[in-house]
Amino acid sequence: MMEPIRVVVTGAAGQIAYSLLYIIAKGDVFGPDQPLILHLLDIPPMMGVLEGVVMELADCAFPLLKEVVATAEPDVAFKDVSSAFLVGAMPRKQGMERRDLLAANVKIFKVQGEALDKNAKKDVKVLVVGNPANTNALICSKYAPSIPKQNFTAMTRLDQNRAQAQVAAKLGVPVADVSNVIIWGNHSSTQFPDASHAFAYVNGVKKSIPEALKDDMWLGNTFVESVQKRGAAVINARKMSSAMSAAKAAGDHMRNWFQGTEVGQFVSMGVLSDGSYGVPKDIVFSFPVEIQNKTWKIIPNLAISDFARKMLDTTAKELEEERAEALEIIGA
Known part of the structure; x- marks a missing residue:
């Protein structure tokens, strides 16, 4: 039997974690x-709810789950963890300005970065799900200087999954037959869903998405806008934000990070920019990546159209603005 690894999920009493914990404990990730060994972190007022989650995990009788640690203490939650799902964050409330949201979350991710730095394994893989995810990941990494910057990522896999599903529906093929749809930039309404490098199997024949669809208007307008606004559409219909799909995407992201990507296929992850594709350095930006041996690498040399260039610049500008505001808030 392999040695157990310790995995922390923050916001563990919340909606996303409720689906995510099942996926993790079952062995899908x-x-x-x-x-x-699952470490569950939440705030003190949620400890009663978290106790119920712990009961349910026990009642599932997962063969792989050896222990559950439920706590409101970051130092306990991050002790010796190999993987961290940072789900818990201050949600945007009615009337709240973006700066207010950033200010609340900077404090949360500063504390969690410090706790990771002090307690986690130095090769810990950190996925930030809580929004604004890209900038939260950047701040968290700044307060964990002993952990490599490339070990901090933000989730854009939900956007990728949404985009892949919409392309598959448009083509009338199974979603598994569509690959390499890219999400560039921020997990926000400025993100750029890009199917120009994607392909699908249509009647057993591999085709590029533009060739298979023959509908540039849809790809450049309807598709982009519907993916950008999908989260809002879910809230409008469900009266709550995406939870099941966000949990599935978080599991997908971490599974690929630990187990790799298939040859010739890439996935979208928010990672620290190294200047690739003319994106400013030192922002967490979603790129297409391939992963081997738990190490991601940005896919190089993809053709960027004039339209794509404009979209990349717009989302990068928003991330630079968020970074400036966040650093001002923490006095850095």
Whole structure:
């Protein structure tokens, strides 16, 4: 039997975690033979709810789940963890300005960065789900200087999954037959869903998405806008934000990080920019990446159209503005 790994989920009493914990404990993320010790972190007022979650995890009788640690203490939650799902964040409330949201979250992710730095394994893989995810990941990394910057990522896999599903529906093919749809930039309404490098199997034949669809108007307008606004559409219909789909995407992101991507396929992750594709350095920006041996690498040399260039510049500008506001808030 393999040694158990410790995995922390923050905001563990919340909606996203409720679906995510099942996916993790079942073995869908780290593999069917990897035992786990789950660390669940939430704020003190949620400890009663979290106790119920712990009961349900026990009642599921997961063979891989060896122990559950439920706590409101970051130092306990991040002790010796190999993987961190940072789900908990201050949600945007009615009348709240973006700066207010940033200010609330900077404090949360400063504390969690410090706790990771002090307690987690130095090769810990950190996924920030809580919004604004890209800038939260950047701040968290700044307060964990002993952990490599490339170990901090933000989730744009939900956007990728949404985009892949919409392309598949438009083509009338199974979603598994569509690959390499890209999300560039911020997990916000400025993100750029890009299917120009994607492909699909249509009647057994591999085709590029532009060739298969033959509808540039849809790809450049309807598709982009519907992916950008999908989160708002879910809230409008469900009266709550995406939870099940966000949990599935978080699991997908971490599974690929630990188990790799298939040859010839890439996925979208918010990672620290190294200047690739003319994107400013030192912002967490979603790029297409391939992963081997738990190490991601930005896919190089993809053709960027004039339209794509404009979209990349717009979302990068928003991230630079968010970074400036966040650093001002923390006095850095």
